[in-house]
Amino acid sequence: MSxxxxxxxxxxxxxxxxxxxxxxxxxxxxxxxxxxxxxxVATLETTTSTSYTNLATAGPAVTVTIGSSxxxxxxxxxxIANAIAALASYYGFAISGASSVGxxxxxxxxxxxxxxxxxxRCGTTILVEGLAAGSTTFTAKYRMDPGTGPATFxxxxxxxxxxxx
Numbered sequence: 761m762s763x764x765x766x767x768x769x770x771x772x773x774x775x776x777x778x779x780x781x782x783x784x785x786x787x788x789x790x791x792x793x794x795x796x797x798x799x800x801v802a803t804l805e806t807t808t809s810t811s812y813t814n815l816a817t818a819g820p821a822v823t824v825t826i827g828s829s830x831x832x833x834x835x836x837x838x839x840i841a842n843a844i845a846a847l848a849s850y851y852g853f854a855i856s857g858a859s860s861v862g863x864x865x866x867x868x869x870x871x872x873x874x875x876x877x878x879x880x881r882c883g884t885t886i887l888v889e890g891l892a893a894g895s896t897t898f899t900a901k902y903r904m905d906p907g908t909g910p911a912t913f914x915x916x917x918x919x920x921x922x923x924x925x
Contacts, residue, residue, distance in 0.1 A: 764785065767779045795921070796833075796920065797921075798822060798835075798917065799819060799821060800915070800917050801819050802914065803815075803816075805914070806910035806911060807911055808910050809902070810904060810905065810906050812852055812863035812864075812903045818899070819900055819916070820918040821899040821918065822919070823857070823897045823898075824895075824896060824921075826858060826893050826922050827922055829924030830890055830893065831922075831923040832888050832921060832923060833888075833920070834885065834888055834898060835884070835918070836851055836868070836869050836883055836900070838882070838913050838915060840879060840912065841878065841911075842871065842878060842879070842904070843910055843911075843912070844876060844909070845874060846872060847873055847911070848870050848873075848905040849871050849903070849905075849912075850868040850903050850904070852901050853899060853901060854898075854899050854901050855888070855891070856896070856899065857894065858891065858896045859890075859892045863901035867886050869883065879912070898920050
């Protein structure tokens, strides 16, 4: 099902079943293309990688259909801990499918531990623009600043809401 331009309505002319079906199909199509999709990986896992990578249990990951607006809201949430004070850990996402974008610090959540084994539960929502229309997968990726680790992540959540047609 995809969007079909609605018919032109004329005062005094009754709506027909085919006209109402077009409107009904368009509403279902809009809902499909603007409903959030989420995934959770609850497992506590660590990394010592200084470049974005998967953890032992990859993800979370979600696949959505990006519309012609090229926009999506991406929400990230996790508990993050660092084994060393002043060490930063990052939870970002890579995009694949209709668009391809690597994980980067500009769209990641990060935490610098103020003390040894310091931790936080945090999250954010980011507007991503300029995506190509079509099936697109968002996959969580993780890294830490150089130093001895590890960086720890648990209750990792990812939700993507495509925006518009």
